[in-house]
Amino acid sequence: MQCLYCHCDDCQRVHGGAYLPAAMYLTSQTSIVAGDPILWKLRTTERATCRSCGTRLFAEPPGFGVRSITASLLPEGVFRPAFHMQCQHAVRPIQDDLPHFKQFPAIFGGSDEKMLW
Known part of the structure; x- marks a missing residue:
């Protein structure tokens, strides 16, 4: 599991916030234990929403084999949280002691390029 803050513009739109606190698990480590969520996409990432209450549950970014659970x-x-990612889309700089990756960190196939606030 990797805990992080995602600042991508998709997470901003879907969750109505400047960033999303999320925990990334391998898809095989997770399961839906009750209910039948609504599955939908904003651009390319499949997302799940609770059919009963509308809560955003998780997203499955294509090509990573992970499920991003809303923290x-x-x-x-x-x-x-261990880091911030997709900070190129950040609404405002966040000042904390965590690394701030411009795009994806290397563990997700990115370059590890950091934002220099």
């Missing part, structure tokens, strides 16, 4: 759905204390 607010995790048990308390599980979300411990």
